Amino acid sequence: MSRFRLCPTPAQQVALLEQCRQARYVWNLALEQWSMWTCDKGATPGYVEQARQLTEARAASGWLRAGSQTVQQQALRDFDQAVKNFHAGTHRRPTWRKAGLHEGFRIVGGQAGRVEKLNRKWARVLAPKVGWVRFRLSRPVPDAKSYRITRDRLGRWHIAFAAIPPPIPAPGTGEVVGVDRGVTVSAALSTGELLTCPGLSETEQARLKQLQRRLARCRHGSNRRERAKAAIARLQARAGDRRKDWVEKTSTDLARRFDVIRVEDLRIAPMTRRPKAKPDLERPGRYLPNRRRAKAGLNRGILANGWGLLVQRLEHKAAGRVEKVNPAYTSQTCSVCGHCAPGNRENQAAFRCVACGHQANADVNAAVNIAAGRAVSARRETPVRVSPKREPQHATSA
Structure with missing residues (x-):
């Protein structure tokens, strides 16, 4: 993401914190519904059902109705995606969002395009229920369909546009x-x-x-x-x-x-x-160092x-x-002769091969083994290119 430093006024900070509070409240409600599932119950409500429940809650609660519906619905979408990622095994289980620790919300759709450049150093964004908020231009603003406003533990506000930059091209040198x-x-x-x-x-x-x-x-x-x-x-x-x-x-x-x-x-x-912890078998209730x-x-x-x-x-x-x-024994293997032994590593910084006498920085020697893709077996031997059980073959004439 392309992240910029947001500079809201004191009044805008109060409004932004209120939006963060409402998004966190909706997220925690969705998490509570999802956590109440048991084997003898049916499926928990999905995003569509939760969005309908949110509409009813906004009609009954003036505090939620005063906030942005886009922010609250997006919190439900984020939670739905978090649940899908958890079931897919790519992310951990969704957790509770806490005040002071998880302060932020996301804007998508047409509202995400309300960004104006003021001058060479400053731009502004129209945040729902907040107004125009300035942010510092440290790089060109990307063309993104969504952005997220966050506040860290230090009280600094940032705006991050969801735009994935292209990867850096390879130099083509083969190194x-x-x-x-x-x-x-x-x-x-x-x-x-x-x-x-x-x-x-x-x-x-x-x-x-x-x-x-x-x-x-x-x-x-x-x-x-x-x-x-x-x-x-x-x-x-x-x-x-x-x-x-x-x-x-x-x-x-x-x-x-x-x-x-x-x-x-x-x-x-x-x-x-x-x-x-290591329980002490001789003294029940005590633990060993x-x-x-x-x-x-x-x-x-x-x-x-x-x-x-x-x-x-x-x-x-x-x-x-x-x-x-494979990181196995890369720090104990000589990058010159391939000999692997615990004695090769004299200390944290020095490496001296006991077989060929090669001396080098221990970290650099390990990096050379990593660059060569060198890994060893469980017997701390460098893998050979052919099977050791293969019979010797006569050289063929050209």
């Missing part, structure tokens, strides 16, 4: 690159480049820790707690903006430079899952480096040119 993702080095390329995702500075990290300690001492529901939460949200939003900016620039650069981009086929969701805090630090490092977002944006920009390679 292949391997990308090894890590925690210390965000992305290591087979060309020898080491890329690091920017995060919070040391001063900002110290400030964040101080604010989190202050938040723990605040009384729930107090103004002091709300100010601490807002300050923490500002720092976290700053880190998120830097991470997204780095991912966009890195993915665009890789899509323009290389024809084929190979990455590890990692399942990030299971990798960042908290470890299960499971290094939960150490795993939490690793999870934060993985998520802070944008592993999943980088591959997702590469698949969008270099459509059909991203290949996923």
